[in-house]
Amino acid sequence: MRAYRQFASVYDRLxxxxxxxxxxxxxxxxxxxxxMPTSVADIGCGTGAIAIPLARSGFEVYGIDLSADMLSIARSKWEDGSSSQLRSQPGSLMLLQQDMREWELPQQVDSVISFCDCINYLTEEEDVEAMLAATCHALKDGGVFIFDVHPPSQLERYAQEQPFVLDDRDVAYIWTCELDEQRCEIEHRLSIFAREGSGQDALFQRIEETHTQRAYDPVWLSGALLRAGFSKVELFADFALQAPGEESERLFFVAVKAPQA
Incomplete structure (x- = not known):
């Protein structure tokens, strides 16, 4: 696992x-x-794009991420809005730097979410199983775990359609991919150019990033959830409560923790 380091500084812009x-x-x-939960944990919360709106709308939120830089940005965003009218209800946000494979909280929560294909960054089956076990442990009985992943077909599309290029005034990138078909594992290589300063004094900072993701058979993932202690697993696609198809870009798992006997 890796922290995002320099990438955190331009993450929200990208x-x-x-x-x-x-x-x-x-x-x-x-x-x-x-x-409806009262308490929610957001695994792989990054700069807080989901955790902060949830906290501002009244939930007790725990944001978990491996990157101290990402969490620093999230904390600044939360504190900047703490005295404004952006917080419609009294919620809370606790940010914790932890590895998703062995994360834990001071108390169990009603729900756990993990979006933006965070679990695809776990590139070994045992790491996925460790993350699912930690998540089940952190949930109250009957709690729900909601997450999304890219299916194998989406990684194949990335490899076929690359390279990707962005050329905006303040930020640009060149993004290439290489797919290991046997492992269904893809390496994303990004050269990012971010404007620093303004006017004649503006310079572009170059940031080199490499990110590796692996896609898993959804049948295997469903089985791993059941083995971790979830009693019910549903599979949906592309932000809707609908069954996935061959063209689905994101699979959404919804898993309920089994109550104690």
Whole structure:
């Protein structure tokens, strides 16, 4: 596992078009089916794009991430809005630097979420199983775990469609991919150019990043959830409570922790 280091400084600029409202809406759809939580843990929370809106709307939120730099940005964003009208209800946010494979909280929570294909960054089956076991342990009985992953077909599309290029005024990148078909593991290589300063004094900072993801058979993932202690597992796709198809870009798992006998 790796922290994002320099990438954290430009993360929000690169991710501003990501469908964060859709992730939030999907989570609420699931909670309406299984019970609205009071406490929520967001695994791989990054700079808080999902954790902060949840906390501002009244939830008790724990944000977990491996990157101290990402968490520092999230903390600044939360504190900047702490005295403003952005917080419609009294919620809370606790940010913790932890590895998702062995994360823990001071108390169990009603729900856990992990969006933006965080689990794809676990590139060994035993790491995924460790993360699922830690998550089950952190949930109250009957609690719900909601997460998304890229299926194998999406990694194949990345490899076929690369390279990807962005050329905006303040930030640009060249993104290439290499797929290991046998492991269904892809290496993303990014050369990012971010403007620092303004006017004639502006310079571009070059940031080199390499990120590796692995896609897992959804049947295997469902089985791993059951082995970890979840009693019910549902599979949906692309931000809707609908069955996945061959063209699905994101698979959404919804798993309920088995109550103690």
């Amino acid at each position: 991710m501003e078009d990501m469908p964060y409202p859709q992730w939030l809406a999907f989570a609420r759809q699931c909670w309406e089916r299984y019970g």
